[in-house]
Amino acid sequence: MNIQVSSEIGHLQGVIVHTPGHEVSLVNPELKDELLFDDIIFEEDARQEHLDMLEVFKAAMPSDGKVIEIVDLILEVFQQEDARGYFIEQLVKEFPEENLHVIEKELGKLDADDLLTFIIQGYFKNSKGFTLNPSPNLLFTRDLAAVVGSNILISRAAKKARLRESLLMETLVQFHPLFDSVRENAIRISGQQSIEGGDVLVVSDKLVLIGMSERTSFSGLIKGTEGLLNSGVETVLAVDIPKQRSSMHLDTIFTFASHSECIAFPPAIMEQNDNVVALFKDGDSIKTETRSSLKSALEESLGRDFNFIKCGGEDRTNQFREQWTDGANVFALAPGIIIGYERNNNTFNTLVDHGYDLMTQFEFVEEYGDKDFTPSDEQKIAISFQGHELCRGRGGARCMTMPISRKPLTS
Numbered sequence: 069m070n071i072q073v074s075s076e077i078g079h080l081q082g083v084i085v086h087t088p089g090h091e092v093s094l095v096n097p098e099l100k101d102e103l104l105f106d107d108i109i110f111e112e113d114a115r116q117e118h119l120d121m122l123e124v125f126k127a128a129m130p131s132d133g134k135v136i137e138i139v140d141l142i143l144e145v146f147q148q149e150d151a152r153g154y155f156i157e158q159l160v161k162e163f164p165e166e167n168l169h170v171i172e173k174e175l176g177k178l179d180a181d182d183l184l185t186f187i188i189q190g191y192f193k194n195s196k197g198f199t200l201n202p203s204p205n206l207l208f209t210r211d212l213a214a215v216v217g218s219n220i221l222i223s224r225a226a227k228k229a230r231l232r233e234s235l236l237m238e239t240l241v242q243f244h245p246l247f248d249s250v251r252e253n254a255i256r257i258s259g260q261q262s263i264e265g266g267d268v269l270v271v272s273d274k275l276v277l278i279g280m281s282e283r284t285s286f287s288g289l290i291k292g293t294e295g296l297l298n299s300g301v302e303t304v305l306a307v308d309i310p311k312q313r314s315s316m317h318l319d320t321i322f323t324f325a326s327h328s329e330c331i332a333f334p335p336a337i338m339e340q341n342d343n344v345v346a347l348f349k350d351g352d353s354i355k356t357e358t359r360s361s362l363k364s365a366l367e368e369s370l371g372r373d374f375n376f377i378k379c380g381g382e383d384r385t386n387q388f389r390e391q392w393t394d395g396a397n398v399f400a401l402a403p404g405i406i407i408g409y410e411r412n413n414n415t416f417n418t419l420v421d422h423g424y425d426l427m428t429q430f431e432f433v434e435e436y437g438d439k440d441f442t443p444s445d446e447q448k449i450a451i452s453f454q455g456h457e458l459c460r461g462r463g464g465a466r467c468m469t470m471p472i473s474r475k476p477l478t479s
């Protein structure tokens with residue numbers, strides 16, 4: 069598969085996901101805040117909701133499209149002894165407080181399955197009593213990396229609860245053949261720097277948005293920007309967003325729906341001024357310029373009008389309620405073909421006002437499951453899916469996807 073993503077909306081051809089497994093059942097309520105979950109979630113229902121979401125992806129994707137489970141990639145890569153060794157070395161180094169050096173030898177003897185279980189669920193037989201917290205957030209594959217054009221920016225998580233996922237992603241890029249084409253030029257950040265994929269929105273291969281959030285540090289933003297500007301991106305728009313749990317990434321308050329439409333949470337995006345800084349190259353240095361708003365910055369950069377559709381509609385309480393349940397976090401399967409949680413009905417009604425046809429996940433799969441879906445410029449569809457358990461992990465459709473291949477846009 070050719071790794072290439074030059075927009076947020078091009079027809080989806082390849083995506084990495086993680087259908088939740090037993091790790092979500094290991095979240096003790098006492099640890100849920102530390103593990104970045106807002107509630108404990110019921111594994112079986114969460115898994116079914118996720119699998120049903122994937123059915124929509126498959127119906128919308130071309131027949132040769134690929135939905136790839138990240139654990140399959142990890143198991144493949146862990147067949148290589150040097151990949152296991154590399155991962156274990158990083159794990160021991162990055163988590164000194166866990167004293168994993170004491171069991172480094174035992175870890176080295178684990179086969180691929182047992183090592184994976186240890187990483188995701190936190191235990192293995194003969195672990196001498198050493199356990200780790202589970203990794204329930206692997207579900208949100210978006211945050212592990214961002215494919216930008218034909219490059220990859222590997223995230224480094226801000227929170228310890230997610231740092232193991234960053235090491236997994238780094239190991240995949242280093243060792244899995246899927247990433248052969250991006251390995252050498254991969255953009256990496258290190259040390260105290262942090263950046264998470266939910267903060268990176270690929271408007272085009274020349275223009276990228278990066279959220280300055282509670283998860284993306286200033287040094288992470290600058291290092292990531294340097295890497296992008298050195299690999300063909302012309303402008304990064306840094307978007308200052310509230311540093312708080314409810315909007316932990318830019319994509320929790322802003323996503324793209326079509327060539328000229330975005331879903332935005334009004335208070336944090338549409339009602340802000342001077343909250344965007346453009347970064348671009350000037351010789352060997354990076355120059356910055358303030359932009360008055362995200363809308364004007366996008367319009368100026370792309371030379372066309374944008375329509376920001378309000379998450380939650382006009383009512384203030386609904387805007388806040390539906391942002392909280394990821395109403396602004398839609399995932400585009402193709403231009404104008406988006407999917408989001410069914411519960412955000414005010415957001416869906418607002419999309420209808422903007423010319424979207426509403427379909428449930430079941431209607432969409434019934435209609436397109438057995439025949440090719442060919443997106444057209446005339447058709448806009450907002451697909452609703454049920455995610456009452458998934459939603460408690462505090463992420464929506466975009467958060468649960470890492471696109472690695474999208475068709476280039478024609479217009």
Ligand SMILES: NC(=O)NCCC[C@H](N)C(=O)O
Nearest residue numbers: 104208266317461462463467
């Ligand atoms: N891109 C996203 O917004 N991802 C959602 C991440 C949710 C996860 N529980 C976290 O707090 O990191």
